[in-house]
Amino acid sequence: DGGITQSPKYLFRKEGQNVTLSCEQNLNHDAMYWYRQDPGQGLRLIYYSQIVNDFQKGDIAEGYSVSREKKESFPLTVTSAQKNPTAFYLCASSPQLTGNNQPQHFGDGTRLSIL
């Protein structure tokens, strides 16, 4: 079955450490997204990519970085510059960017905590 796989499910970060969250999709979608969700809050967009080797900052990109070297993969790195990284991170994809009336498909998230 097609879908989005996020790993790991749980991740712990030490002070000053960079960590990378994996997101892989086999839906053949062009567009991919990273969101951050804090308790009782909606999703906030970190980065999005509409095609390989291209990505754009979302509303809260500071302290994060991404790459899009393959269509299937869109890893997110939480850098040491992100001072409050504890959150639930969700990866999503859509056939094209959402402005073209496209629904998004989500992975099951990675919960990141500080040690």
Add this chain to the structure above:
Amino acid sequence: SQQGEEDPQALSIQEGENATMNCSYKTSINNLQWYRQNSGRGLVHLILIRSNEREKHSGRLRVTLDTSKKSSSLLITASRAADTASYFCALSGAGSYQLTFGKGTKLSVIP
């Protein structure tokens, strides 16, 4: 980018009852989408309604959109315990590639 605002924040009903949740917004939209999130899981897309549409159905779900009032509603009929989840509206603004999410309505269906 604008954010939708869901109402109520929390809703508790008995199994078999209908559940209605609302989403209001402030500026023009291209489309409005509803998603469900079970605890600790990702979001699942339910319905997308375009700005030129007024109503859509999918199984026990009915979504309406009133662009003059800048509001949408999601109705779940004959609710089941398995409908217990948080429900989010998400807006695609006119001319924007982003999808912005509200804070959600937490629905509890009591067996």
